[in-house]
Amino acid sequence: MQFRPFALERYFAKYEFAVEHLLSASDPESLTLQELLALADTQSLALWQELKLAYTESQGHPLLREAIAGTYSSIDPRDVLVAVPEEAIFIAMNCLLRPGDHVIATFPAYQSLHEIAGSLGCRLTRWPLSQNGERWELDLGLLADSLSDDTRLIVINFPHNPTGFLPERATLDAILDLARRRGVYIFSDEMYRRLEYTPERRLPAICDLYERGVSLSGLSKTFSLPGLRLGWLATADRELLASCAVFKDYTTICGSAPSEILGIMALRAGERIIARNLGIIRANLHLADEFFVRQQDRFTWLRPQAGPVCLPRLLSDLSVAALCEGLLERKSVMLLPGEVFEFGDNYFRLGLGRRDFPEGLAILEAYLDGT
Numbered sequence: 001m002q003f004r005p006f007a008l009e010r011y012f013a014k015y016e017f018a019v020e021h022l023l024s025a026s027d028p029e030s031l032t033l034q035e036l037l038a039l040a041d042t043q044s045l046a047l048w049q050e051l052k053l054a055y056t057e058s059q060g061h062p063l064l065r066e067a068i069a070g071t072y073s074s075i076d077p078r079d080v081l082v083a084v085p086e087e088a089i090f091i092a093m094n095c096l097l098r099p100g101d102h103v104i105a106t107f108p109a110y111q112s113l114h115e116i117a118g119s120l121g122c123r124l125t126r127w128p129l130s131q132n133g134e135r136w137e138l139d140l141g142l143l144a145d146s147l148s149d150d151t152r153l154i155v156i157n158f159p160h161n162p163t164g165f166l167p168e169r170a171t172l173d174a175i176l177d178l179a180r181r182r183g184v185y186i187f188s189d190e191m192y193r194r195l196e197y198t199p200e201r202r203l204p205a206i207c208d209l210y211e212r213g214v215s216l217s218g219l220s221k222t223f224s225l226p227g228l229r230l231g232w233l234a235t236a237d238r239e240l241l242a243s244c245a246v247f248k249d250y251t252t253i254c255g256s257a258p259s260e261i262l263g264i265m266a267l268r269a270g271e272r273i274i275a276r277n278l279g280i281i282r283a284n285l286h287l288a289d290e291f292f293v294r295q296q297d298r299f300t301w302l303r304p305q306a307g308p309v310c311l312p313r314l315l316s317d318l319s320v321a322a323l324c325e326g327l328l329e330r331k332s333v334m335l336l337p338g339e340v341f342e343f344g345d346n347y348f349r350l351g352l353g354r355r356d357f358p359e360g361l362a363i364l365e366a367y368l369d370g371t
């Protein structure tokens with residue numbers, strides 16, 4: 001198995017801990033341990049105080065899987081496998097795919113969502129998002145035309161990283177309908193689910209809609225706890241989940257004991273954490289709205305429909321690569337160039353979930369205006 005380097009992760013590895021402001025982070029402002037403990041219910045606080053740092057149950061702590069199942073409408077704790085989010089992608093792809101399988105994946109994408117399929121010897125079709133006036137859009141006709149007898153899997157990610165695109169329910173239903181007719185699996189990366197700006201726009205999780213649907217979620221984004229390294233797969237396909245559990249014995253075997261208990265606390269306090277994050281994102285989105293009006297000669301911007309990221313485009317003669325480099329070297333601000341998504345044409349990702357977004361944005365504007 002041979003992978004190309006994970007361009008985004010290599011970029012973050014180089015700069016994330018070396019700069020003062022991250023203007024492209026996809027994880028909203030992290031909670032401190034103290035903040036999380038202050039949100040804890042009595043039972044999980046007792047579990048934390050009595051915690052033994054032993055091996056944990058491979059499938060995940062029963063109370064954790066119960067809290068996870070509670071975030072879906074039809075999922076039982078037995079339908080959940082706890083794993084690190086990135087690990088869960090790796091496990092699911094390895095268990096779903098064989099060399100020669102055809103995979104269709106939304107594009108641009110978090111690289112592992114298509115890279116692992118490619119490295120397993122699958123034939124990959126990129127299903128591109130395109131700009132239609134004020135919105136990002138997915139062409140269902142392209143999906144229908146791409147499906148073939150050997151298509152095994154469709155990979156989707158809504159709310160989408162890096163564009164902030166969120167399709168209408170009818171689009172999701174149409175994807176589902178095309179998949180169901182051919183018995184194709186859907187792997188749905190729902191890491192940013194519940195960060196919709198209005199609750200009516202929230203799409204159902206794929207594991208609640210489709211017997212061959214696999215939902216990926218976790219605590220890194222929506223719950224502001226990336227340091228817990230905690231996520232999960234949820235699917236009604238018990239055979240597939242069992243094969244994922246067997247595979248996990250060769251990755252991490254079981255989860256981290258402290259993370260599991262802190263995860264139970266976080267899920268139980270989910271609504272409060274999400275409300276906090278949406279508050280930060282909304283305030284930053286308002287600043288971004290004003291910024292892109294002031295800077296309309298320099299950028300085009302499709303306002304995100306959900307989640308903490310979006311993908312503006314620089315219009316001026318300056319290349320995004322040069323802008324990113326200049327900001328890093330002279331201002332200690334990190335912007336993520338679209339190139340890391342193999343999505344050139346002067347796009348860059350902007351992250352709206354951090355508390356220092358106003359300072360970072362002001363530095364970007366001053367840099368552009370040469371002040």
Ligand SMILES: Cc1ncc(COP(=O)(O)O)c(C=O)c1O
Pocket residue numbers: 026084085086087110157161189191218220226229230
């Ligand atoms: C869409 C998407 N899926 C999965 C992941 C992986 O999450 P984690 O870094 O917590 O493993 C990320 C992280 O950026 C992501 O953006």
